[in-house]
Amino acid sequence: METILLLINTEADGSLAKPAFEALGAAKALRAGLPEAKLAVGLVGQTVQSGADQIGACGADAFLGVAGADFASPRYASDAAAAEALVKAAQATLIIAPATARWNRVLPGVAQRLGGRADTHVTGLSAASGAITINRWYYRQRMEASLQRTHRPWFILLDPGSQSAWQGAAATASVRILPVTLSEACQRTTVVGVRELAADAQTIRPDADLLLVAGAGWTKKQADGQTHVKEAEELILGCLKLARASLGSSKSLVDLGGEGQAVLSFLTHLNQIGQTGSTPRHPKGLATCCHGEEPHTVGWRFINERRAISLDPNCGWARGKADVLYVADAFAVLARLNQLLAAAS
Ligand SMILES: Cc1cc2nc3c(=O)[nH]c(=O)nc-3n(C[C@H](O)[C@H](O)[C@H](O)COP(=O)(O)OP(=O)(O)OC[C@H]3O[C@@H](n4cnc5c(N)ncnc54)[C@H](O)[C@@H]3O)c2cc1C
Numbered sequence: 001m002e003t004i005l006l007l008i009n010t011e012a013d014g015s016l017a018k019p020a021f022e023a024l025g026a027a028k029a030l031r032a033g034l035p036e037a038k039l040a041v042g043l044v045g046q047t048v049q050s051g052a053d054q055i056g057a058c059g060a061d062a063f064l065g066v067a068g069a070d071f072a073s074p075r076y077a078s079d080a081a082a083a084e085a086l087v088k089a090a091q092a093t094l095i096i097a098p099a100t101a102r103w104n105r106v107l108p109g110v111a112q113r114l115g116g117r118a119d120t121h122v123t124g125l126s127a128a129s130g131a132i133t134i135n136r137w138y139y140r141q142r143m144e145a146s147l148q149r150t151h152r153p154w155f156i157l158l159d160p161g162s163q164s165a166w167q168g169a170a171a172t173a174s175v176r177i178l179p180v181t182l183s184e185a186c187q188r189t190t191v192v193g194v195r196e197l198a199a200d201a202q203t204i205r206p207d208a209d210l211l212l213v214a215g216a217g218w219t220k221k222q223a224d225g226q227t228h229v230k231e232a233e234e235l236i237l238g239c240l241k242l243a244r245a246s247l248g249s250s251k252s253l254v255d256l257g258g259e260g261q262a263v264l265s266f267l268t269h270l271n272q273i274g275q276t277g278s279t280p281r282h283p284k285g286l287a288t289c290c291h292g293e294e295p296h297t298v299g300w301r302f303i304n305e306r307r308a309i310s311l312d313p314n315c316g317w318a319r320g321k322a323d324v325l326y327v328a329d330a331f332a333v334l335a336r337l338n339q340l341l342a343a344a345s
Contacts, residue, residue: 002037002132004030005092006060007083009102010045012072016054018207019098021165023158024055026125027096028166033127040064041173042086044079046072049175056171063175064089070182074102076109077186083110085180092153094132096125099157107155116153123162140275141301161206161281161302203240203247203266210245211282211303212236213273214264215290216252217310217330228331233264235334236288242341246282248273248299250290273299288330292316309333 006027008020024041031039040062043051048065056063066082083106087095095116097103104120111118124135124146134147134156196202218232240247249271257263273280275295285303290296292308293316300306300321308317309330317325326333 002034002093003091004034004037004039004094004096005087005090006039006041007086007095007097007103007107008041008043008051009074009079010043010048010051012046014045014047014050016051018165019100019158019160020051021055021167022160022163023096023098024058025166026158026163028058030094030096030125030127030132034130034132038062040090040092042066042083042090043175044071044082044086048177049173052173052175054170055166055168056173057169058166060173062090063173065175065177066180067177070187071180073191074105075189075191076106077189078182079103079106080110080113081180081182081186083107084113085178087114087153089176089178095153095155097155097157099159104157107157111153111155114153116155117149117151118155118157119147119149120157122156122158125156125158125163137279137301140298141279142298201266204270205244205246206280208244208246209283210243211248211273211280211285212239212243212245213248213250213285213287213290214253214267215250215288215310216256217289217291219253219256219263220289222331223329229264231331233266235331235338236264237266238338239334239341242338242345245286246280247271248278248280248285250274250296251277253290275299287317287322288334290317292319292321297321 004027006024011017031037038061041060043065048067052063064086070078071082099121108118119134122134122136126133131148137144214236219229221227249267251272254267254269254272275298277299279299279301281302284305287308306322307324308322309326309328313327
């Protein structure tokens, strides 16, 4: 019989973030497919009660917590100690956690301590006839594998955005708090503050419905023989704001900075989509001034509806990479699009 432990953390305000609800949705579906399996929820954070109450009606058999100032911020030593205590207390055979930076960093090490196995970046989880199967992608999202393991405990880290979030009413949860004492060595690292971009400078929005991709064409000479980088910046930022989109880029465009060419000031390598960039998950994507070469479009693997605007009717998007290709001047299209979006809002 399997005992599933959902391992999640509360945020600074004590609430749960979306990846926690998604991991809960997957853990519940897994339990439904495993006869007699038990489900425990393990929470880590400064305070855990209000987070537990948010999912109090999820039908878990037990709620466990490790709480206190020592567990507020991500830190390898304290998160690992908390996870270890929760897994032992729950006697868990399967540990499901969101594949966030916090848990991806820690849980493979905890699996090692407990003689278990860990799989990160899992995108699918199912149980049929008592056998659990996970799915994950390899070689930059080119190959998908289905894996099964008999070894326990098995730590499964689910990629945010790949699962349906659990939805249900809040209810008071009865949380058993576990005492976890940290040695001095486990407290050496302290988080002294968080530095983040101003809200309007934040162009990467994983929850946005639309991914707007900018390609190197925005900085190239246009029909009048001139570049129009300033105008390109205004059009792209305007569209991002009006459509509440997330900004992606081709590698060529973000590399231009290093080559001393005119660049879009708000782009960094974190915006890069593709083989050597990221593989985001948005329902829709719109590529602009981008050629749609394979190393770029491989990062569009999980974008459901793809459209592109390019002057080149023979670009990669026209060769099966996009659902719709507009062979048009992206400067003109975005200017009109922004007008329509502004009028609609
Ligand atoms: C090992 C390796 C890894 C790589 N990894 C990545 C990766 O992770 N991500 C990535 O993006 N690339 C990656 N690349 C590079 C990739 O192969 C392409 O070189 C890159 O994606 C091209 O970027 P681009 O389409 O923006 O630029 P370009 O190829 O220069 O294309 C610009 C496009 O803009 C169009 N255009 C110009 N003006 C306008 C206008 N006014 N309106 C509409 N269209 C216009 C042009 O017609 C052209 O199609 C990798 C390459 C290698 C070898």
